[in-house]
Amino acid sequence: MTRLLLATLAFYRRWLSPAIHAISPGGCRYQPTCSEYAQIAIATHGPVRGAALALFRLLRCHPFARGGLDQVPPPAIPRPFPHEPLP
Amino acid sequence: MPEIRNPNLQTPGTPGGSGSGGDMRSTMAFFVLMLAVLFGYQYFFKPKTAPTPPAQTQSQTQSPQADATAGQTQWAPAGAQASGSAPAITATSETETSVENELYKIVFTNRGAQVKSWILKSYKDTGGKPLDMVQPQTAARFGFPLSFYTYEPALTAQLNQVLYQPSATGLLLAPNSLTFHYAANGLDVVKTLHFDSSYVVSVDTEVKRNGSPVRALLQWPAGLGDMEEFRPGKAPSGAIRTVSQFAWNIDGKADQVVAAKVGGYATLNQAYQYAGITDLYFAAAFLPSYPSDASVVTLHNSVDLPSDLSDPNSQKKATDVIGLAVGDQSGSTSLRLYAGPKQMDVLNTIHANGSDGKATGPSLEPLIHYGWLGIVAKPLYIALRFLHGLLGTGISNWGWAIIIFTATFNLIMLPTRFVMMKSSIKMARIQPKVDAIRKRYAHLKMNDPKRSEMNTEIMALHQAEGINMVGGCLPLLVQMPLFIAYFEVLSNVIELRQAHWFWLTDLSLPDPFHVLPILIILSMFLTQFITPSPGMDPAQRRMMAFMMPVFFGFILWHYASGLALYWGTSNLINLSFQLIINQTKDGKELHAIAAKKAAKKLGGGGSNQRTIQGRR
Numbered sequence: 001m002t003r004l005l006l007a008t009l010a011f012y013r014r015w016l017s018p019a020i021h022a023i024s025p026g027g028c029r030y031q032p033t034c035s036e037y038a039q040i041a042i043a044t045h046g047p048v049r050g051a052a053l054a055l056f057r058l059l060r061c062h063p064f065a066r067g068g069l070d071q072v073p074p075p076a077i078p079r080p081f082p083h084e085p086l087p
Numbered sequence: 088m089p090e091i092r093n094p095n096l097q098t099p100g101t102p103g104g105s106g107s108g109g110d111m112r113s114t115m116a117f118f119v120l121m122l123a124v125l126f127g128y129q130y131f132f133k134p135k136t137a138p139t140p141p142a143q144t145q146s147q148t149q150s151p152q153a154d155a156t157a158g159q160t161q162w163a164p165a166g167a168q169a170s171g172s173a174p175a176i177t178a179t180s181e182t183e184t185s186v187e188n189e190l191y192k193i194v195f196t197n198r199g200a201q202v203k204s205w206i207l208k209s210y211k212d213t214g215g216k217p218l219d220m221v222q223p224q225t226a227a228r229f230g231f232p233l234s235f236y237t238y239e240p241a242l243t244a245q246l247n248q249v250l251y252q253p254s255a256t257g258l259l260l261a262p263n264s265l266t267f268h269y270a271a272n273g274l275d276v277v278k279t280l281h282f283d284s285s286y287v288v289s290v291d292t293e294v295k296r297n298g299s300p301v302r303a304l305l306q307w308p309a310g311l312g313d314m315e316e317f318r319p320g321k322a323p324s325g326a327i328r329t330v331s332q333f334a335w336n337i338d339g340k341a342d343q344v345v346a347a348k349v350g351g352y353a354t355l356n357q358a359y360q361y362a363g364i365t366d367l368y369f370a371a372a373f374l375p376s377y378p379s380d381a382s383v384v385t386l387h388n389s390v391d392l393p394s395d396l397s398d399p400n401s402q403k404k405a406t407d408v409i410g411l412a413v414g415d416q417s418g419s420t421s422l423r424l425y426a427g428p429k430q431m432d433v434l435n436t437i438h439a440n441g442s443d444g445k446a447t448g449p450s451l452e453p454l455i456h457y458g459w460l461g462i463v464a465k466p467l468y469i470a471l472r473f474l475h476g477l478l479g480t481g482i483s484n485w486g487w488a489i490i491i492f493t494a495t496f497n498l499i500m501l502p503t504r505f506v507m508m509k510s511s512i513k514m515a516r517i518q519p520k521v522d523a524i525r526k527r528y529a530h531l532k533m534n535d536p537k538r539s540e541m542n543t544e545i546m547a548l549h550q551a552e553g554i555n556m557v558g559g560c561l562p563l564l565v566q567m568p569l570f571i572a573y574f575e576v577l578s579n580v581i582e583l584r585q586a587h588w589f590w591l592t593d594l595s596l597p598d599p600f601h602v603l604p605i606l607i608i609l610s611m612f613l614t615q616f617i618t619p620s621p622g623m624d625p626a627q628r629r630m631m632a633f634m635m636p637v638f639f640g641f642i643l644w645h646y647a648s649g650l651a652l653y654w655g656t657s658n659l660i661n662l663s664f665q666l667i668i669n670q671t672k673d674g675k676e677l678h679a680i681a682a683k684k685a686a687k688k689l690g691g692g693g694s695n696q697r698t699i700q701g702r703r
Contacts, residue, residue, distance in 0.1 A: 018628075018630075018631050031549065032542045040539075068546070069546040071543075072539070074536060074539075
């Protein structure tokens with residue numbers, strides 16, 4: 001699944017994205033771009049969480065957002081045990 | 088640096104807060120969204136013909152014949168034994184009465200006091216003949232408009248077959264009224280119709296058997312004359328044919344359902360302010376005088392039509408034909424019937440009755456659908472209509488309205504385009520540096536945490552050069568919905584049906600002489616050709632330069648020519664704008680950069696592959 005999604009994204013970035021930018025010029029308000037963000041997110045967080053992250057990133061791209069640097073959050077470090085009650 | 092601060096940015100080091108709970112929530116939100124998209128898709132892209140339960144279809148298709156024979160045996164002596172106690176009121180022979188106004192010509196027959204044909208004078212069918220709201224094939228099988236529907240098949244058949252005494256025969260000019268009366272054998276039936284100068288006909292009926300009222304509804308039994316399902320020939324675009332729908336309004340809430348999902352012979356006793364059947368461009372809607380007592384019966388039949396209507400021998404497939412019977416729960420029915428085009432101006436003036444029995448309810452306007460992007464399509468239609476009105480009667484033409492709107496829109500978008508151009512020039516200047524950074528990190532995998540450093544570095548570079556992509560994907564986000572909205576308007580709005588513009592005979596059908604698609608392919612290719620875009624490598628670029636025009640040309644070849652008119656106009660404007668930009672200092676610089684880059688990419692030797700980059 002992860003590989004399938006990544007392949008789709010790669011295809012998009014290679015062939016479809018330039019097509020879109022050919023119709024209307026412009027760039028992205030975020031760095032990394034949404035598609036790159038999605039690639040990184042899916043690679044690091046897996047298909048489900050990664051796709052969700054990418055989706056919310058897409059929703060963040062709107063005319064009232066300032067844009068700028070918006071990195072994929074690093075995966076949460078798995079805790080060895082659940083919360084221990086404080087003394 | 089305040090610019091880097093992003094309020095939406097999740098700070099990278101928060102492992103505790105968004106644990107499994109946040110994960111679940113976002114996942115669930117995602118699935119809900121996906122489901123919504125799925126259902127939305129299924130809802131709006133109507134399934135062609137959902138299979139109807141065979142048992143139901145069977146009983147319905149057979150019922151008219153069965154009714155007829157039953158009615159004959161049971162009630163046939165009625166005419167002969169007219170010399171009963173009460174004086175019989177009936178006619179001895181079949182006569183026709185036509186009612187005519189500026190908009191329609193309705194032909195009634197006194198056999199069943201029903202409508203034989205309902206010609207809309209302002210519209211022509213696809214064959215160029217005056218448009219008849221009565222679909223002859225289905226009407227012959229399932230019944231004609233304004234005939235009766237009762238819960239006793241034998242009575243229904245009789246009511247629709249006996250000869251009524253008309254108050255007038257021959258030609259009547261509206262405003263006028265017409266009464267059909269039949270009284271014999273214990274039955275007393277009166278059907279009174281009033282006509283005015285609008286599309287609306289008001290009907291009052293009273294059916295009594297042995298002095299007590301019988302609940303009899305008025306029906307529009309089977310589809311409309313211009314139904315897409317019956318359009319001869321192939322679908323114009325190989326596209327979706329719009330199937331008939333059952334549309335209604337209860338308490339001001341309008342809704343509709345496609346033919347295949349309409350239940351057969353279901354009685355709905357709700358406060359229908361109107362209930363109608365619609366096809367793509369026309370509607371027949373009943374407006375009960377007293378919505379609170381309204382009673383609606385949905386009629387669902389199916390006929391076998393050849394899958395290719397121009398070839399009668401092609402494979403048959405079942406097609407849904409829906410109808411309605413509307414009346415009053417009290418028995419005697421009083422309602423108005425609108426049978427006409429789904430045109431905004433007309434529908435806006437026709438209001439359903441409110442609870443007080445006056446025409447204060449909602450208008451019929453929701454009968455018009457603008458497809459799944461109605462939010463954009465409807466304003467677009469209103470804008471086009473405004474321009475169309477502005478042009479005056481002399482050159483009033485929808486083609487010009489489309490061109491003017493497109494030109495205005497492009498001019499409004501010009502500043503954004505210009506800003507975009509500027510920032511892409513800056514981007515082109517630093518492209519080598521960006522490439523260098525990317526190269527350094529290229530060996531890293533996608534999930535390597537070090538990749539984030541690359542983006543930080545690129546961002547820092549952007550900052551240093553003062554690049555600010557404020558426009559973002561805005562131009563695209565505006566342009567694509569507009570394209571779809573045009574598509575929806577052109578394929579749903581009746582004014583654009585058979586609207587002509589120079590050689591285009593119908594803006595809602597493809598260009599008959601293929602002029603526009605060719606023009607578009609050429610202009611798109613030319614625009615691609617002269618637009619520098621240093622970010623792409625030559626292979627990509629060549630692909631785009633050829634594929635995009637071909638792709639769009641192909642789409643526009645098969646769909647409404649009005650869409651091609653829009654895209655063509657917009658293309659020509661962009662082309663000329665690009666030509667101007669290319670003459671400016673910035674434009675020249677960009678070309679120089681692009682040409683240099685392309686030359687470098689291809690390498691010195693043996694470049695029989697010519698780039699299409701950077702020439703003018």
